[in-house]
Amino acid sequence: MQNRFEIMKYRYRIGEPDVLLIQGWFQENTVNDSILEVYLDQRRLTAVLESQSGVDIQKRKHSRERKIDTEYWLRITLPAEYKAGSKLYVYQKDNEQNVKIAAIPIGRIEKLHSDFDDYVDLITCHEDTVLIQGWIASREAVQLQVLDEQKNQLKSETVYKVRKDVLQDFPELKSADITGFEIRIPECRNKKVYLAAKIGEKKYSRICRIDRTKAERIVGKVQKAVQKGGLSISQNGLGTTCARMKKRLLENRTSEYEIWLQKHLPTAEELEEQRRTQFAYQPKISIVIPLYKTPIKYLDALIHSVIDQTYPDWELCLSDGSGEHSPLQGHLAKWQKKDSRIRVVYSGKPMQISENTNCALEIATGDYVAFADHDDLLEPNALFENVSVINRHEDADVIYSDEDKTTMNGREHFDAHFKPDYNVDLLNTVNYFCHFLVVKREIADRVGPLDSRYDGAQDYDFVLRCTEATKNIYHIPKIIYHWRAHKDSTAGDPASKLYAFEAGAKAIQAHYDRVGVDAAVYQTDIFGNYRSEYHLKNTPLISIIIPNKDHVEELKKCIDSIEEKSKYLNREYVIVENNSENPETFAYYESLKREKENVTVLTWDGTFNYSAINNYGAGQAAGDYYLFLNNDTEMISENGLEELLGRCMREDVGVVGARLYYEDRTIQHAGVVIGLGGVAGHVFVDFRDDTPGYFSRIVCAQEYSAVTAACMMVSKEVFEQVQGFDEKLAVAYNDIDFCLRVGAAGKRVVYNPFAEFYHYESKSRGADDTVENKARFEQEESYFLDRWKNLIEQGDPYYNPNLTLIYGDYGLRLAED
Template identity: 45%
Template sequence: MNEDKLLDVVRIGGDPVNSIEITSGKVHELKYRSNEYNIRKLMIFLSNVNDFKGLIKVDIFEDEYGSLVGEQILQHVEEGWNELEFSSARGVFEENLTIKIYLKEGDRVLLGTDKYDNVCMRLFCDKVDREMALELDKAVKDLRKIYNSSGWRGLVRVYRGRDIFLNFFRGIKKIGPLCVVVIKNLNVSNFNRAKDFIKENGFKSFVFKALRKLKGDRLDYKFWIDQHVISEAELESQKSYVFEYEPLISILIPTYKTPKHLLIETIDSVLKQSYRNWELCIADGASELEYINQMLDSYAEKDDRIKVKYLDENKGIAGNTQECYYMATGDYIGLFDHDDLLEPNALFEIVKAVNEDKTIDFIYTDEDKINEKSDYRFDPHFKQDYAVDTFRSYNYICHFSVFRKDLMDKISGFRDGFNGSQDYDIILRATEQAKNIHHIPKILYSWRVHSGSTAGNPRNKMYCYDSAKKAIDEELVRKGIKGKTRDGKYIGTYEVDYEIIGNPKVSILIPTKDHIEDLNRTIVSVIEKTDYKNYEIIVIENNSEQKDTFEYYKEIQEKYENIKVVTWEKGFNYSAINNYGAQFATGDFILLLNNDVEVINKEWLTKMIGLAQREDVGCVGAKLYYPDNTIQHGGIIVGLGGAAAHAHRCFKRKEYGYFLRLGITHNLSAVTGACLLVKKSVFDEVGGLDETFEVAYNDVDFCLRVLKTGRVNAWTPYAELYHYESKSRGKEDTEEKAARFKGEFDRFRERYSDFLEKGDPYYNVNLTLDKEDFTLRY
């Protein structure tokens, strides 16, 4: 069915006969009274666009609260009518709207107007049942009111909105558990977080995130945790288990004005441990609250494993924790916040790991979050194994962290000057010195969320982020790496701008056969949108048949001194073609690049070189989008789909991804060969691409062989390109091709059977292998 038949067309203004100029820094606004339920598309008339190389942004705001209800960027500008498609712009029925048109990039374009100087515009709106439209429209507007209010009055509106959520989810079979999840999320902490989120990202993004979490993530986790929580029978068995090696574990808790009920639960979670050889070292930073002294003294009197020290002053989190450390006599040191919870089998799992490998220096576990009432757990973080670039992007290790005592002694414990990120600093220093870092992929720690916590609202402790950047910068200095840390795309994330050493040359290899429109788009985008200039382009001709193709080759070589065409005369073999092209490369780096991509941001190559030049880095990949601005490549997960597949495929461009991964530089086992940068020396060291993988898995195999050299592979969201690969095309369209693909699939699985059995270290065994969306595995 033609989608346009489901849409009503509303014309604003008449036919375009005049124009107004839109320039950089100038926003054109027009007012519109909407009588439609939902805006799907918008068309504007543009002229004088032949020399325009920028981006045009259109934002739609409702006037009552000024909330953003729709936004889109026009990337490819054409003379005449241009269409922008919105995922939705709901809550606009009988509303006054402000439509803003301005330039994101570029300097000048003409916007069509009619003879009365009204902007010429066409809106395409949903044709839907009026009664249903009014009900959904009301729901959106009620939500808008909730998240544009303040204090308890706003909270009351949230409770009223609960019924709307229940109606919306009426078709879901598990409505009972969903109701519990919705109600438990209606609290002051979430209300404040919602306001901040809407302020930064707009109401539409908030609704999308809230519905996804309530309908999916949080509800799914409730069922998952019920199935995976350790049973009483298992705990009893653990209590009687005798390990060959039973180290003393010192757990450090710095306290300061901790709420009574939370402190009780925290200490009790240690007392309930199935492993018994522990000591609890508590240093109170002069809380001056009578109940804290009474409680701590009472616990110490009842259990001699509990040690308490009262400080004369509050030395901050780092100083108070260091005082705990001075009390510790254990073989291992565990860091524990004063209001969080340990699972009863947490220490047992730590000691079990140490008995299986006594060389372990540093251990961390997976974690989730828990509300103030301790009756609701959510946001499980199933982490990667140790990943240096992921950790430089944010403290994903966090809880529960356990250090061998001699490792802690070697780094001298905590340091002053890193309050709020003292754990980030100490883990950075520990992982530098540790010879064996071990990750236990189990939820063994619950991070408390309340209105004053960083987990509840990252903005509560902004000083933490300055401390974190300082800690990363000092780590770079210690390692002799030139770079500077800045704030990342999201609050609490960081990006290192690595200084490029010298002026290394990049050889860009582009295999191609005909399709010169695609090839030209790729080449022109590289030339016009690349800040880094020391590169050559090697076009690898592969049995083209059209005369225009060879005329184009002649033209570009005459026009650009840094482009050359070499000819591969044998049949198609992606690996062999690139290996052949690499023989002509004169650069320090090899960049594998498809002929159907288009560069978006100018610093893409600079960011990739900054990473790839490091001695510890092998392959570097980029963030690729389908033409509809959904994710085509967010890195590769080995094991996904039976062999390997792209992470976050089909997520929307502005989505955060699993724990912000679509917005941070992080490590993965592999990245796609559609845009892959590697040192020429590393390419040669591993023998290039394996030519037995003619079409499929050659890039994944290459990355895994680089991984075996001891290097890491990295992916950066700061290198962005379109990849004009079809979302819906099948892998193979003939029996011969299908047989070849199956053969390469089977060969890959056989070669990496051990890797597949253990699981991708940059993924997590608790996450699905059936989909690219990081949902839970049951």
């Protein structure tokens, strides 16, 4: 049979214990004239064939090999008495042929009920830290913990992630139903651990074997591959199956990021070209590093990474704060003899990090000062990239770069941090500058040395003081620094240095006090992340502008939520009636006006034009600040208005947006990235509400190029300055365009995750699927793209060019992007 149906796996449909799904594909990529029939022994069962196609399918290994872009699901309804049967048979009829393509024992199907859908992708060991990565598919809440061989709970850190790559295997689920996880187990010397999962009220466990011999690891992976592959051997034969397994095992040896990194690091030829480059301005860069009983192997690796720099005009300023009997002194003397650019100062006493770093600063003679840790690594092009920026931008005072982490042996890289360009609100939330930091000596001298009052966050305090001295801050979107992860560092075990996070809060508070910002700083549940609560000096009138067409229940829920929860009383509602037809709508308007003095109902007589409707409402509003709010929203946080207003009242801010959820508490809006999806798109859509996202960006206050006007605050002054919404954009991209014009006017657009609302979405107007509406959408999209062509081509400054523009999950930008 030429167009054979190849079965990949089978499982129960999530939440439907009487429905079995068989997943597979046809060798000719389409069903053609084939008919699939399913029998329980001799009894024919009801079976429905469904399909899904697209780029995600093409990424699968079998799809790439055979150019398959369509997968099929055979949905089988099992009778109540199916357990009494012997086997489930699948037949394929094609023209005159009738071929049995599978015979699945009922016992094997029955066992699926006692299991859950999960997969452990990776178990790796970094020194004595074990990393377990995988996913679980379930509509119920998932809780994970790790147990030792005696079933005692082990200390572990779990990060939950969205796994859209898995979602295509579960078309009946939403993204939020796929719980991706990454579990780090420090100081783990067990040969096996149990991954214990509580799913709803049921408990399950998996054995995860670690520290095995090479042969055992291969056998384990083969066994897992056979288990997940289902009927692969019976269908394809042992030889073909083993060949595919070999390829899969080899592919899985290296992480996706490791492969990406090797492709994006400069080649040997490029490095050699850099060494031959003569810049118009060749500043000396002093790399200052405090040492404290640094292990010799890490110290040597660091020094080698500096000596290997393609840019030659540097000096390495080392301060040995190890104390009177330093184990490093003799070794450092040897390095000084080898290279005159290496300078060392000894204190003769143990020193804390600020004092130690300041000693290194005192012997620095460079035009710029660079900061690094004593056991980290620089890429050979690190200084070259910085000097390139300095030559392109003569005003460059502060430069920071992207970075990743490396294992203690330096062989593996992970946790790549692809950062945005200078982002004031994000920096006041978390020290995302971190490494590799290069500062003009003039600026460093002006702001003063590191302050020991902030030890543990002394670099954070220093960076904040630098931002007070200059706004000429540049970002290198390249991985040029590798942060060696150690179990005792704040990166590897946050709880081990709580004092550092307390110092971080003090550093931000001191920064606010110096620049005259009236705000209080609090630590959040995520170590190293902070929340700033702005104190309102006055309570200006907020005009809440709500376009509405019918949907009285949604509008009432919207207004009631504010009335019942908000403690900010100086507000008015401006409802812009837009062609409603139901008498109940107008009756509700009248009741609102009778019951509340702060309600105005305006009537828009024209066709639907979101921009014109909101402009009309703003023109009649009396407030100093406008909150544009969809009628299908509901306030969650009682201080939502204060959170929006506090930032919006800043002189440098033009627009403030909120964190919005769908009804199931998954993310609907957490910021907008220009270029995402080709034009602009929301990030982190469908992420669970307890998931912080990539480097906690969901829960960080920060600047974005745009936020959604489903819940967006702007001052009357700024709104009038940019002349409101562009009425040529009646439906599409009007809020994005508005935010971009506010940004172009020199104001910041800020996303505040602590202003939380539900957004039930798309109830403000009807469906947009008519030919006329589609044509309008395409016209408006073309108008938007033409206006903002340069920004889209250059890339969103609050995103990163190394991140995907296909998905909104901050994943790596791969070849298909």
